Amino acid sequence: MNDQNPEPATTEHYIGIGELARESGCKPETVRYYEQIGLLPSAPRNEGNQRRYTTATIRRLTFIRHARDFGFSVEAVRELLQMADYPAMPCEEVDTLAKRHLAEVEARLARLTSVRDELQRMINQCAGGSVGQCHIIDVLSDHRLCHQTGPHGGADVIG
Numbered sequence: 001m002n003d004q005n006p007e008p009a010t011t012e013h014y015i016g017i018g019e020l021a022r023e024s025g026c027k028p029e030t031v032r033y034y035e036q037i038g039l040l041p042s043a044p045r046n047e048g049n050q051r052r053y054t055t056a057t058i059r060r061l062t063f064i065r066h067a068r069d070f071g072f073s074v075e076a077v078r079e080l081l082q083m084a085d086y087p088a089m090p091c092e093e094v095d096t097l098a099k100r101h102l103a104e105v106e107a108r109l110a111r112l113t114s115v116r117d118e119l120q121r122m123i124n125q126c127a128g129g130s131v132g133q134c135h136i137i138d139v140l141s142d143h144r145l146c147h148q149t150g151p152h153g154g155a156d157v158i159g
Contacts, residue, residue: 014052017043024061031061039064039078072101118146 017028024031034040040060043051063084067077076097083094118139126135139145 012054014054017051017053020053020058020061023058024065026061026065034061034064037074039074039081070101071105076101114148118148121147
């Protein structure tokens with residue numbers, strides 16, 4: 001056995017990265033990335049230098065993946081994990097973080113709604129024909145033809 005990274009002597013069941021990835025719905029590359037940036041603790045390794053994970057890691061990785069699915073940033077997930085590590089602490093900070101994220105989501109939705117509405121207007125006003133006569137091209141070339149006067153922010157929220 002490798003004395004540098006011995007597999008802990010417990011009755012805990014250990015799994016490899018492939019099974020962890022399947023159980024949590026992540027790719028192995030994502031598991032390694034989350035370890036690299038410190039969201040997951042470094043996994044102990046067996047004699048063959050393969051990472052070995054516990055059910056606690058499955059729960060933590062599932063939490064990370066689910067929080068990311070909700071759109072929380074990596075830093076927000078880090079904060080949430082730090083708070084989750086102290087189950088007796090009041091959840092006021094968690095609520096504050098979630099409310100801040102909700103406000104960001106609502107602002108993004110408002111920008112997307114504006115982009116959708118402007119796109120719909122451009123499409124509805126386009127009579128077809130040639131590109132030289134296309135209303136969509138005209139509007140994209142001249143922001144004054146838009147109903148919205150400020151920037152749309154679509155690229156920022158669409159990706």
